[in-house]
Amino acid sequence: MPNNQFKKGELYSFITGKASTAIARRLQKKFNNAGLNLTIEQWSVLYHLWKEDRKSQQELCNATYRDKPSITRLLDNLEKLQLVKRVASEDDRRINKICLTKQGQKLQEHTMKLAEETLNDALEGVPPDQIDLCKEVLQKVYDNLK
Amino acid sequence: MPNNQFKKGELYSFITGKASTAIARRLQKKFNNAGLNLTIEQWSVLYHLWKEDRKSQQELCNATYRDKPSITRLLDNLEKLQLVKRVASEDDRRINKICLTKQGQKLQEHTMKLAEETLNDALEGVPPDQIDLCKEVLQKVYDNLK
């Protein structure tokens, strides 16, 4: 086995796991320490609803890069936590519009602050132009695989 | 809510999810298409065993950034597939040395080739120096959060 392949393997682990899971774990810990009973996955759904409410489940799939069953279950749990409500669309009865509850809205400010902190922790000492370039590379990777 | 926070949110989603899950999904598909009954997570454990056999479970935890229960279950499944075997250490009976079976060894060449293909697909058109810089940024992120 040529050594080259293991080098690529290292690169693979960088891209697929290490940094991204570290960020998610850090944010999750901040949530837990703040007494917020919320998973990162649930937060990532709320995030897109804070930008624009009343999205359909399909729109949430596209926004969060998840498939439909994943969104169904995440919304099940978010409804149990009374953070969102499914509201049947009047125009098209197949569609659920997902609405934030008061409680769901209230979480925005605090959790976004914790997310910002997490990113600041993560990116400390990384120059802005390198952040931009890294973002470009990751976007390119995503586009390449679309 | 200042718009700045949503910009950071976008960055967050770039780093934590999009590209990395796209790569993993692509490789998983290659495995499935090749008729390999193997998850990416299982493969990532085998990967470290191919580099060096007879690692303890704790060493696999460190190598793969997983906790002990995760490794326990992954090894349960890898044992079911008869790709590895737990062998009690003679020096310290708390320790399991994880050994590749013949079948486990045989998977290396094919799957590493598919992983290399996946990385080539993912990184097509990205100059090597940008790949290196991206890798450095992700390493820095990981170190910042350690």
Next chain:
DNA sequence: TTTGATTAGTTGTTTAACTAACTATATGCC
């Protein structure tokens, strides 16, 4: 207008991550 295809969402099943609580072995100190 009815039939066929498409779209939106749900359910079932398997695999995996994370936390907490647990057992068993080893180590260090008195």
Next chain:
DNA sequence: GGCATATAGTTAGTTAAACAACTAATCAAA
């Protein structure tokens, strides 16, 4: 030797991802 502590690994319970198979509503074309 005996006790406290640390280390290696397992088990239990919840949440989530991926895939396949499913229901219900809509749309389009004959």
